[in-house]
Amino acid sequence: MLQVAFIRENKEDVIARLAKRNIDATEMINNAIVLDEERRALQTKLDSTKAESNGLSKEIGNLFKSGEAQKANLLKEKTTQLKETTKALEQELNDKADALKELLYKIPNVPNEIVPSGNTDEDNEEIYREGDIPTLHKGATPHWDLIKKYDIVDFELGNKITGAGFPVYKGKGARLQRALISYFLDKNTTAGYTEVQVPHLVNEASGYGTGQLPDKEGQMYHVTEDNLYLIPTAEVPATNIFRNTLLNESDLPIGLTGYTPCFRREAGNWGAHVRGLNRLHQFDKVEILRVEHPDKSYDALNGMVEHVKSILKELKLPYRILKLCGGDLGFTSALTYDFEVFSTAQDRWLEISSVSNFETFQANRLKLRFKNSDGKNELCHTLNGSSLALPRVLAGILENYQTENGIKIPEVLVPYTGFDMIS
Template identity: 70%
Template sequence: MLQIPFIRENKEYVLAGLAKRSYKNAEAIIDKVLATDELKRSIQVKLDTTLAESNFLNKEIGSLYKSGEAQKANVLKEKSAQLKVSAKELQEQFNKTEDTLLDLLYTIPNIPNTRVPSGSSEEDNETVFEEGESPSLHKNALPHWELAKKYNLIDFELGNKITGAGFPVYRGKGARLQRALINYFLDKNTAAGYEETQVPHLVNEASGMGTGQLPDKEGQMYHATIDDLYLIPTGEIPLTNIFRDELLKEEMFPICLTGYTPCFRREAGSYGAHVRGLNRLHQFDKVEIVRIEHPEKSSEALEGMVDHVKEILKELNLPYRVVNLCGGDLGFTACLTYDFEVFSAAQDRWLEVSSVSNFETFQANRLKLRYKNKEGKSQLAHTLNGSSLALPRVLAAILENNQTEDGIKIPEILRSYTGFDYIR
């Protein structure tokens, strides 16, 4: 969430950033925010004046009673009672105006970093790095959903029977390979200094609001209405909310966490090869990395996270590219995002497997996540997160790119985790 003083002092900069996102009615909304804030501050002045006058009168009333001037005290009591009514009305106006202002601020996305390219859709994203060569597959090569059926690795039809479309059942070596990837990702992350953390898979509304999934993505989250809890669409939510309402010490930076969670997303269904098999699921596994950083270090931290994911994909021997998302494709809370895409040889297309983002102070302001600097002043921290990695499309690319006429060859880095070299 943007800070009011920042909007007030940098209105043109904010409007330019929102224009880069193709955000509609930006000027009207920003003007409404500033007008509502001005109203809120004027009500606050009136409320403070009324309360101060009321407190003064109460002291006067006490003095008059002590000096035996009850008649004068009773006159002031009537005035004091009127002030209390006025103060209550002003407090209600203030609360209502504050809620209106907060609701407006929740509709405004983060301001893109200067490195974010202009553009309205994924077609305008900028490829900034590419590594690896697509393998040459044999003539009878299959997409991963056919390989999964051939080798009894993943049963999509059984998942549909148990729950519905988008909830696959992993079996045998498919389940072992899935677990191997999770363990490898966690080991790789902890070796890089991230603390492994197990978190709840359901969160309350405050947690969803804190990281920005609510109210922006409310329709995409599974909601357990009786308990008013939400199934997490990403481990980012519970991991980052560990620090909600916290005042950190500056020497605690950087805070680096990693965690494995299943993720649940109520994405609208569609049809075609681009969403078949593991390409789009309602439940999937992901290993996340989260950093809480000093503002002066977050840009450097983002580059370090990008290099970390690069190393993982290189060790998996998957051809990949890094894409700088344009303003129109940038997530609501992010100011800068790099997507990682692996090339699927059997599908002849790029598959997104990770997003690594810097949110700067946007989430921290919603979370009330602050630290005390050396001068003892309270400041907002910076938050970052990234998938390291999301499993479904990584698994799909491993199956497709490593298939041979004799079976599927397991990447060397995973063999100590799987206990087998081939799927036959």
């Protein structure tokens, strides 16, 4: 959520930068400013009314104390009128504040200056590419055939137990999955991230805190009985660790990493290109998250990008990095880099990581602040990224490491799997 004061002071700039998302925010921004002005006017009016009755109450107290009960009773009558005025103003003020908040919830984050304009993922800007695309042997196949051939992931079973998009990993498939999780967590903790295990269900306040609610309500599984949501990413519980928190400047930066399953309804997203492990309702992901001083968040973002690069380099997977264009940028993000691994047998790129700086957008909703050197409370910047999303890494490994004799295991993973070949 953007801060009203920021909108008020940077109106033209905010509109101009939101235009990169291909939205004309002029009306929303103007409305927000007007609502805020009206809200403040009401507040002032209410304040002075209350000041008046506070003064009277004090006077009444003094009169009673000095035994002038009659005078006091006279003043009491005066307060009745004020009470009514107060009540009416309070109601008006609440309505106004709610309307403003509702509007602010609808305004996405302001893209960073360097975000390219564009409409769809086709307009994203490739900024980096690394790794050789392997020449596959004759008869090489996409991963959905490979998992069947080697019996390591079973969609039929998942169908039986739950439904489409909930696969069962078996044998070496399950072991490889676990190896990847351990390897990622080890890489992240070595890089200074503190490992956390967080709840897989979150309450409504947490959903609002990171921006999944009210915007992306339909994307999460909702347990209505208890009004809890299954997490679509560890970002939600992990970031909400810091909801309503005031940090010391010396506490920054904070880096966390955590593994969780992720649940996504993907309503309306089911169609082409979702074969095999490409898109699931439940998948595993290791996440990294940072809380940063505003001056350092973009350095931190670059650091996260370098970190993810180092993992992919070790896995020896061909990948590229995209800077997302305005049209493809997530609601809460100011700048996002997507990592895509090349799925050789499918001849297409698969997104495996998304690294974003949210600046103060989440922190404002979360009330995540730090006491700066002037003693003032200032909003932190939050960032997060995947390191990495499991199924597509798995798909990438299966397809790129396939040989006629089976699937080779990337060298760095062998200590974790205990085997170097799936055959």
